[in-house]
Amino acid sequence: MALGRAFSVAVRGLDGEIVEIEADITSGLPGVHLVGLPDAALQESRDRVRAAITNCGNQWPMARLTLALSPATLPKMGSVYDIALAAAVLSAHRQNPWPRLEKTVLLGELALDGRVRPVRGVLPAVLAAKRDGWPTVVVPVDNLAEASLVDGVDVWGVRTLGQLQAWLSGSTRLEDKITAVPAAAEPTVDLADVVGQSQARFAVEVAAAGAHHLMLTGPPGVGKTMLAHRLPGILPPLSETEALEVTAIHSVAGLLSDATPLITRPPFVAPHHSSSVAALVGGGSGMARPGAVSRAHRGVLFLDECAEIGVSALEALRTPLEDGEIRLARRDGVARYPARFQLVLAANPCPCAPADPRDCMCAAREKRRYLGRLSGPLLDRVDLRVEMYPIGATAFSAAEGEATQQVRTRVAQARAAAAERWRPHGFRTNAEVSGALLRRKFRLSTAAMAPLRIALDRGLLSIRGVDRTLRVAWTLCDLAGRVSPGPNEVAAALSFRQAGASR
The missing domain is CATH 3.40.50.300 (P-loop containing nucleotide triphosphate hydrolases)
Structure with missing residues (x-):
């Protein structure tokens, strides 16, 4: 009996969980049995993995092969496990585990000739590996730029299954991390x-x-x-x-x-x-x-x-x-x-x-x-x-409105003021602030709250509407460079909740 083991990542939403892949070769009729809640794409990986292994010059074990993906109760989807499955089979067949394989997370899909194809969700998978303390992650070379965005973990890019075998044996190097190149600034409308x-x-x-x-x-x-x-x-x-x-x-x-x-x-x-x-x-x-x-x-x-x-x-x-x-x-x-x-x-x-x-x-x-x-x-x-x-036609003869750059500067200053104010409470922008915080610790003066009280008493506002009006008032305050909203900011914020109202 021979046993091999490799590791990959299952991504659910944006959360990743490490998956242990075991390959067991035992006596019996030749066949491949895949267990661990695989989906249709993962079931088909048996044929991809077998063709890739044989086309890279390796022998396929002519015995009963069981591939187990753990945790067994976690659904596994997609082709991201292909190279981990292949590595586990090769490790079991050679009956001498590679030391590197025990410390590496493998991600990638295999072509029939052994090429490693890119997959989706590489970034959250690498982040999950880093979170769980894994030192090394191997990804398809086409996903290397994406995986290189994560610091604190060694990321390598692989092109073929044969290259991965050589790296596991210590006889070659894989593609190293790529320095992130900022995207060219898209032409913005003004x-x-x-x-x-x-x-x-x-x-x-x-x-x-x-x-x-x-x-x-x-x-x-x-x-x-x-x-x-x-x-x-x-x-x-x-x-x-x-x-x-x-x-x-x-x-x-x-x-x-x-x-x-x-x-x-x-x-x-x-x-x-x-x-x-x-x-x-x-x-x-x-x-x-x-x-x-x-x-x-x-x-x-x-x-x-x-x-x-x-x-x-x-x-x-x-x-x-x-x-x-x-x-x-x-x-x-x-x-x-x-x-x-x-x-x-x-x-x-x-x-x-x-x-x-x-x-x-x-x-x-x-x-x-x-x-x-x-x-x-x-x-x-x-x-x-x-x-x-x-x-009207007079609008064409009026002075041109402010450009995007001028407005962006004011917006950045207002956001910086809001971030500084809410940072101790775990918020970044005015729109995120909880109503309880606005009504208690940052309660406005009686004069400033008067328009909201009247609107609430008349049934024109809900409690949610009051909270949202207060958030807009704080934004108007930040744009004006003031410390706290007054009656003017609250009245202006309230007018924005009524379609057609003027400032």
């Missing part, structure tokens, strides 16, 4: 391109400064989509921790660039209005994959023509908007993905949406039904609501 719409421009600046959710309504052609596309440009770059988190999500989704995998700018995701619930929040069979809300983590999720989106898809946004993460239960377990994004909604005021509101032919019932897809609980989570109107 905020100065937007003609007029000063109130909406200011709302976008406030949204960027405090990470608030925003809704823009108005007829076609007034600049709703232009403003939404310019919001990421005035957001500050991602911190190192945020960049790794966002990159890990895109790694699981298979959306990373091979040359420049690290994502340093806030992502912008704009799904079509016909997108399903699974496309928005994530889904799929087996283990759920990340959806648009997770791909937009630490960035912007823009829903254009939001009144055309299905009610079930819109209502599915309520939980991630409140919790900052999405939990998806599927056949093979529960996947958790972070989803702390800025939501930007854009909608026409009615189905016919004429350029001049006076030309509208819709009945009052049709208007109510059109925007009625946006439920009260969903709108209650939107901090800023702005109604935009067509501009």
Whole structure:
């Protein structure tokens, strides 16, 4: 009897767990038995591994071969275990384990000729190996740039199964870590391109400064989509921790660039209005994959023509908007993905949406039904609501609006002030601060709270609405360079919760 052992990683959501792979060769009829809750792709690895081993000049054991993946109760999915399975079989067949194999995590898919192909989810897998104290990780050479983003662990890139065997024997070296190359700055559209719409421009600046959710309504052609596309440009770059988190999500989704995998700018995701619930929040069979809300983590999720989106898809946004993460239960377990994004909604005021509101032919019932897809609980989570109107010819002769760079500087200063204030309490932006903290330790003066008390007594605000108005007031305070919000900031924040209200 001969026994070999290797190690790989199972990725569930963004969490990785080390998987021990054992290969047992014993007397009996030749055959391969794979145990440990493998999925269809992993079941097929038996044929890939056998062909790769024989095509690299090795002998396949003509005996009963049992491959066990532990923990046995953890579902295993995908082709990431191929090279670990092959290494375990080769180690058992040679009956003399490689010392390096006991200290190395192996990730990669095998081609029939022994080439090692790239796989998804390498970054969270390497992070899991580092967390559990593994000193070395071997990945496909095409995933090496992504894996090299993790410090504190030796990462090597392998091209073929034969090269891996030689490295395990100590007779050759694998590809070393690659220094991360920053992605070239994408040409950003400028905020100065937007003609007029000063109130909406200011709302976008406030949204960027405090990470608030925003809704823009108005007829076609007034600049709703232009403003939404310019919001990421005035957001500050991602911190190192945020960049790794966002990159890990895109790694699981298979959306990373091979040359420049690290994502340093806030992502912008704009799904079509016909997108399903699974496309928005994530889904799929087996283990759920990340959806648009997770791909937009630490960035912007823009829903254009939001009144055309299905009610079930819109209502599915309520939980991630409140919790900052999405939990998806599927056949093979529960996947958790972070989803702390800025939501930007854009909608026409009615189905016919004429350029001049006076030309509208819709009945009052049709208007109510059109925007009625946006439920009260969903709108209650939107901090800023702005109604935009067509501009006159005089707007073209007016002075050009501020450029993106100028606004970005103010946004960065406001975010820095907020981060300094909330750091002892574990928050980064005003939008994340808990209502209890705002109402207790950072309670505003009686005069500043007066507008909110009146709105609450009249039933115009919920308690959630009060908390969100306070967060916007703190953002207005940070943009103005003040220490604490006063009655003016609170009144301005309250006006943003009513569509069409002016500053």
